[in-house]
Amino acid sequence: MLTIVLLGATGQLGQALTEDLTALGTVLTPNRQELDLTDSTAVQQWFLQHPADLIVNAAAMTDVDGAERNSVLCEQLNHQLPATLATIAKEQHSWLCHFSTDYVFDGKKTEPYVETDETDPRQQYGRSKLAGEHAIISSGCRYVILRTSWLYSHSGRNFLTTMLSLAPNRQEPFLVVDDQVGAPTSATAVADAVVSIFSQIVAMSQEQARAVSGIYHLTAAGECSWYEFANTIFYYAVDEGLLEQQPEVLPTDSLSLNRAAKRPANSRLNNQKIQKTFGIELTAWQHQLADCLQLIKKHTETGK
Numbered sequence: 521m522l523t524i525v526l527l528g529a530t531g532q533l534g535q536a537l538t539e540d541l542t543a544l545g546t547v548l549t550p551n552r553q554e555l556d557l558t559d560s561t562a563v564q565q566w567f568l569q570h571p572a573d574l575i576v577n578a579a580a581m582t583d584v585d586g587a588e589r590n591s592v593l594c595e596q597l598n599h600q601l602p603a604t605l606a607t608i609a610k611e612q613h614s615w616l617c618h619f620s621t622d623y624v625f626d627g628k629k630t631e632p633y634v635e636t637d638e639t640d641p642r643q644q645y646g647r648s649k650l651a652g653e654h655a656i657i658s659s660g661c662r663y664v665i666l667r668t669s670w671l672y673s674h675s676g677r678n679f680l681t682t683m684l685s686l687a688p689n690r691q692e693p694f695l696v697v698d699d700q701v702g703a704p705t706s707a708t709a710v711a712d713a714v715v716s717i718f719s720q721i722v723a724m725s726q727e728q729a730r731a732v733s734g735i736y737h738l739t740a741a742g743e744c745s746w747y748e749f750a751n752t753i754f755y756y757a758v759d760e761g762l763l764e765q766q767p768e769v770l771p772t773d774s775l776s777l778n779r780a781a782k783r784p785a786n787s788r789l790n791n792q793k794i795q796k797t798f799g800i801e802l803t804a805w806q807h808q809l810a811d812c813l814q815l816i817k818k819h820t821e822t823g824k
């Protein structure tokens with residue numbers, strides 16, 4: 521059994537991982553009071569007391585527009601923290617599992633991005649996440665970086681939960697962009713994949729394990745625009761009895777919304793490498809969404 525340290529356990533991916541990672545070993549989840557993730561020295565000292573076989577870093581600053589205003593915190597969490605964790609992983613011979621994003625790309629490619637495609641982030645969030653990737657790669661530690669996209673879960677603040685909470689009292693139509701295409705991916709699916717990856721890695725020889733250390737794209741199968749995602753959320757939510765009727769959704773474009781941070785038009789990530797290396801192929805985004813809405817319904821019914 522492994523000793524695992526999970527950072528960011530309260531986030532949407534962190535919550536899914538907290539449940540799943542127990543399949544691999546003992547999971548420590550230090551919270552903000554126990555460990556200040558913006559303080560590199562504190563993080564290094566904490567790991568001296570709590571050495572791990574596997575460090576899973578689900579902590580990040582994920583407020584993409586907020587990152588434009590608070591670049592210091594964004595750098596601390598998305599760049600310096602993974603850099604510190606990579607140094608620790610190298611020193612303690614641990615594995616580091618880290619998460620990154622489609623926002624490392626400029627979105628101009630017409631095909632889904634592969635891992636080796638040139639990166640060119642167009643906003644502070646993507647630049648800081650890319651710097652985090654580079655720090656891990658150059659550290660010499662053994663790592664798995666999973667780039668995923670459009671993450672959501674049944675709880676926390678994300679596009680799905682926001683849309684569901686606003687819908688019942690909505691008087692005017694929702695305006696949702698139809699010029700950004702990607703794959704909405706459930707946190708549960710990513711967490712399940714992490715367990716599968718590390719179950720395989722622990723069974724490998726040192727040499728085999730070293731060979732699979734690297735960066736991987738991991739998203740739900742298929743693609744849609746945010747506009748299509750919103751409509752499908754409402755369609756399924758009515759079907760599940762979570763909403764009485766489907767609110768009106770109108771398509772708009774990214775320019776009209778005038779948000780602080782630019783988003784890539786093409787967020788599609790090619791998943792062939794992870795499929796070939798670990799045999800992992802996530803289900804279609806519609807399937808993951810339906811599962812998530814069923815879970816929301818269950819929680820609503822049980823009052824949790």
Ligand SMILES: NC(=O)c1ccc[n+]([C@@H]2O[C@H](COP(=O)([O-])OP(=O)(O)OC[C@H]3O[C@@H](n4cnc5c(N)ncnc54)[C@H](OP(=O)(O)O)[C@@H]3O)[C@@H](O)[C@H]2O)c1
Pocket residue numbers: 527528529530531532533534552556557558577578579580581582597618619620621622649667668669670671672676
């Ligand atoms: N969300 C997406 O659409 C998306 C897409 C692609 C990739 N990713 C990547 O996937 C990973 C997980 O994302 P997520 O959506 O699960 O994130 P999330 O829900 O925003 O959770 C972030 C976690 O980081 C913690 N955190 C943030 N600031 C902190 C601070 N100053 N000190 C200590 N802890 C702090 C949060 O703790 P609190 O709960 O205490 O705030 C929370 O546990 C990230 O690496 C992200 O970049 C996300």
